[in-house]
Amino acid sequence: MAATALISATPARAIEAARRETASLRVLAMSDLHSAYDRTGQLLAALEAEVATGTTPHVIAVNGDVFEHGNVVAVRSGGAIDWAFLAELPKLAPTVVNLGNHDNDITPDLAEVVARLRDLGATVVTNIVDARTGRSFAPAVADLALGRRRLRIVGVATDALNTYPAASRPRLDIPPPGAWARANLTQALAGADLMMVMSHAGVAGDRDILPLLPDGAHMVGGHNHLLFQHRQGRSLYVHTGSWSSAYTVLTFGGAGDAVSIPVSAGARPSAHVADRIAATLHDTLTADETTVLGVSPRALSLGDTGRAVAAALARATGAQAGFIGHTTLGASLANGPVSRFDFDAVVRFDGKLMVAEVTPDRLAQFMRRANQDRPMPLDQRNGDFLYAQTFEQEHAAPVRIVTTDWCATNQVEYFGVSDLVFTEAPDLKLKSVAGKALLASR
Numbered sequence: 001m002a003a004t005a006l007i008s009a010t011p012a013r014a015i016e017a018a019r020r021e022t023a024s025l026r027v028l029a030m031s032d033l034h035s036a037y038d039r040t041g042q043l044l045a046a047l048e049a050e051v052a053t054g055t056t057p058h059v060i061a062v063n064g065d066v067f068e069h070g071n072v073v074a075v076r077s078g079g080a081i082d083w084a085f086l087a088e089l090p091k092l093a094p095t096v097v098n099l100g101n102h103d104n105d106i107t108p109d110l111a112e113v114v115a116r117l118r119d120l121g122a123t124v125v126t127n128i129v130d131a132r133t134g135r136s137f138a139p140a141v142a143d144l145a146l147g148r149r150r151l152r153i154v155g156v157a158t159d160a161l162n163t164y165p166a167a168s169r170p171r172l173d174i175p176p177p178g179a180w181a182r183a184n185l186t187q188a189l190a191g192a193d194l195m196m197v198m199s200h201a202g203v204a205g206d207r208d209i210l211p212l213l214p215d216g217a218h219m220v221g222g223h224n225h226l227l228f229q230h231r232q233g234r235s236l237y238v239h240t241g242s243w244s245s246a247y248t249v250l251t252f253g254g255a256g257d258a259v260s261i262p263v264s265a266g267a268r269p270s271a272h273v274a275d276r277i278a279a280t281l282h283d284t285l286t287a288d289e290t291t292v293l294g295v296s297p298r299a300l301s302l303g304d305t306g307r308a309v310a311a312a313l314a315r316a317t318g319a320q321a322g323f324i325g326h327t328t329l330g331a332s333l334a335n336g337p338v339s340r341f342d343f344d345a346v347v348r349f350d351g352k353l354m355v356a357e358v359t360p361d362r363l364a365q366f367m368r369r370a371n372q373d374r375p376m377p378l379d380q381r382n383g384d385f386l387y388a389q390t391f392e393q394e395h396a397a398p399v400r401i402v403t404t405d406w407c408a409t410n411q412v413e414y415f416g417v418s419d420l421v422f423t424e425a426p427d428l429k430l431k432s433v434a435g436k437a438l439l440a441s442r
Contacts, residue, residue: 023056023251023252023253023254023257024056024057024149024194024252024253025056025057025058025059025146025149025151025194025251025252025253026050026056026057026058026059026249026250026251026252027058027059027060027061027196027218027220027249027250027251027252028047028050028051028058028059028060028061028093028247028248028249028250029061029063029220029238029240029247029248029249029250030043030061030062030063030240030241030244030246030247030248031062031063031064031065031100031200031220031221031222031223031239031240031241031242032063032064032065032100032222032223032225032241032242032243033062033065033066033082033242033243033244034065034066034067034068034071034102034242034243034244034330035066035067035068035071035073035074035079035081035082036068036243036244036245036330036331036345037071037073037081037277037281038244038265038331038342038345039243039244039245039263039264039265040081040082040085040244040269040273040277041269041270041273041274041277042244042263042264042265042267042268042269042270043085043244043247043263044085044088044089044269044270044272044273045267045268045269045270046247046261046263046267047060047089047092047247048092048270048272050249051092051093057093057146057147057149058092058093058094059093059094059095059096059144059146059151060089060092060093060094060095060096061095061096061098061153061196061198061220061250062086062089062095062096062097062098062122063098063100063198063199063200063220063221063222063240064097064098064099064100064101064102064103064157064198064200064222064223065100065101065102065103065200065222065223066079066082066085066086066097066100066102066103067079067082067102067103067104067105067106068102068105068330068348069102069105069106069165070330070344070345070348070349071344071345072284072285072289072341072344073280073281073284073285073341074105074106075106076284077280077283077284078106078107079106079107080276080280081273081276081277081280082106083116083120084272084273084276084277085273086117086120086122087120088270088272088273089120089122090120090121090122091121094123094144094146095121095122095123096122096123096124096125096142096144096153096155096198097117097122097123097124097125098124098125098126098153098155098156098157098198098199098200098222099113099114099124099125099126099128099137099138099155099157099200100157100158100200100222100223101157101158101160101163101164101200101223102163102164102165104164104165104168105165108165108167108168109168109171110126110128110130110137110168110171110172111130111137114126114137114138123142123144123153124137124138124142124155125138125139125140125141125142125153125154125155125198126138126140126155126157127140127155127156127157127174127175127180127184128157128172128173128174129172129173129174129175130171130172130173131170131171131172131173132171134173138155140154140155140156140184140188141153141154141155141188142155143192146194149193149194150192150193150194151193151194151195151196151252152188152189152192152193152194152195152196153196153197153198154185154188154189154195154196154197154198155197155198155199155200156177156180156181156197156198156199156200156201156205156209157174157177157200157201158174158177158200158201158202158205158223159174159175159176159177159201159205160202161174176205177199177201177205177206177208177209178205178207178208178209179208181208181209181212182208182212185197185209185212185213186212189214189217194252195214195216195217195218196217196218196219196220196250197209197213197217197218197219197220198219198220198222199219199220199221199222200221200222200223201221201223202221202222202223202224202383202384203221203224203226203239203378203381203382203383204382204383204384205383206219206221206237207378207379210232210237213232213235213237214235215232215233215234215235216233216234216235216256217235218235218236218237218238218250218252218256218258219235219236219237219238220238220239220240220248220250221237221238221239221240222239222240223383224239224326224327224383224384224385225241225242225243225302225326225327226239226241226242226372226373226381227239227240227241227242227246227260227373228375229248229258229260230378234255234256235256236250236256236257236258237378238250238258238260240260241260242302242330243330243331243345244263245262245263245302245331245332246260246261246262246263247260247261247263248260248261249261265334285341288340289339289340289341290339290340290341291339291340292337292338292339293338293339293340293343293435293439294337294338294435294438294439294440294441295336295337295338295439295440295441296333296334296335296336296337296338296438296439296440297335297440298335299332299333299334299335300332300333301332301373302329302331302332302373303371303373303374303387304332305329305332305333305346305387305438306324306326306329306371306373306387307371307387307388307389308333308389308437308438309322309324309329309347309387309430309434309437309438310322310323310324310386310387310388310389311389311391311437312433312434312436312437312438313353313402313403313404313430313433313434314389314390314391314401314402315437316353316402316425316428316433316437317353317355317400317402317425317428318400319355319400319401319402320363320390320391320392320399320400320401321363321366321367321388321389321390321391321399321400321401321402322388322389322401322402322403323366323370323386323387323388323401323402323403323407323414323415324386324387324388324403324404324407324430325384325386325387325403325404325406325407325414326372326384326385326386326387327348327384328347328348328349328351328404328406328407328430329346329347329348329387330345330346330347330348331345331346332346333346333438338438338439343431343435343439346438347430347431347434347435349404349406349430350429350430350431351404351405351406351429351430352404352405352424352425352428352429352430353402353403353404353405353424353425353428353429353430353433354402354403354404354405354407354408354422354423354424354425355400355401355402355422355423355424355425356400356401356408356420356421356422356423357398357399357400357401358398358399358401358420359397359398359399360397360399362399362417363390363399363401365416366386366388366401366415366416367388367390369382369385369386369415369416370385370386370387370388371385371386371387371388372385373387382413382416383413384410384413384414385414386403386407386414386415402425403422404430405424408420408422
């Protein structure tokens with residue numbers, strides 16, 4: 001009892017200090033930043049604070065999708081804010097970037113992206129092959145020297161070619177993640193001291209990699225915009241969130257530890273990029289893009305934003321259930337005035353609305369796969385998922401459902417079936433329906 005009382009009375013700051021003393025390495029991991037400029041400066045400030053405290057070696061791990069082609073400021077400025085952020089990271093700690101499917105959104109040629117990252121002092125890993133040369137754009141394996149220790153890092157990409165910028169696809173040759181890992185991972189990690197796999201393959205691809213992971217090696221996942229942790233023996237598998245809303249502190253040493261840290265848009269941004277962000281936004285955005293579309297009456301989590309959009313689609317089409325792809329959404333909905341630029345960060349893509357009829361049993365099946373922002377066993381996660389909202393507790397057959405044309409076309413990934421027959425709901429588009437439902441007039 002005395003020991004329990006002592007532990008419970010120990011300040012959290014002291015516990016964290018003890019962890020730092022016993023840790024051999026702290027990795028500050030993040031994925032899917034997507035040019036989220038409302039938090040870029042705040043994320044950098046948080047990383048600066050992490051590295052400034054304690055003497056434990058740090059590594060900064062950026063696991064793909066720094067850039068976002070749906071962000072007009074990123075496109076018009078050539079990703080100036082993103083590059084300014086990236087330039088600061090190697091000044092803080094050794095930095096490694098694993099390439100994702102949006103890292104050539106702004107600069108189409110991944111070879112140019114890799115060269116610029118290296119010029120900044122970052123280490124780049126990827127198993128994406130340049131079809132023009134037959135060689136990887138960067139080595140898939142890298143070692144970082146950290147005093148007396150060395151961290152072996154392996155990078156894996158998603159092979160979902162249709163998620164890369166269309167113009168770049170003929171240049172890309174990407175092996176299936178599981179097959180690549182079975183052929184290469186054991187050798188890649190042989191004889192390593194500390195080991196970390198950075199995978200932008202998503203949960204579905206990662207499920208094939210995890211059984212190959214040596215005990216004590218950690219794995220950082222991305223691509224699905226998820227936030228969770230899974231322990232496998234002494235290894236940790238983490239997804240770190242998206243849109244600069246959080247990062248994960250992954251600790252090497254002993255059994256290892258992982259803590260997710262939220263990033264508030266209201267926090268003070270780093271002085272190293274604050275002026276650049278403000279100036280770039282001011283110089284780039286048009287009057288139309290800064291026009292306030294409406295007012296959000298309350299802040300919503302990303303999941304609740306998705307469910308609110310799904311409900312709006314259902315109401316607009318007279319459906320009993322609405323579904324929206326998880327990565328169709330970017331940022332969560334904040335409270336207060338929302339400009340067109342802000343709203344485009346929430347609902348990333350526009351598209352047609354598609355309706356179908358299903359049985360009540362099928363609807364229940366779809367709902368079991370949906371809303372994976374909740375805690376759930378890893379074997380029930382499928383990577384691509386839907387935010388969903390239903391109306392009425394009991395449904396008589398047939399049940400009318402609605403989703404977007406993207407999810408209808410890719411129904412195997414999202415719904416887990418291939419035989420749904422969708423028809424277009426005329427005169428309705430996603431952004432218009434979502435905006436009218438989420439925002440009140442000023």
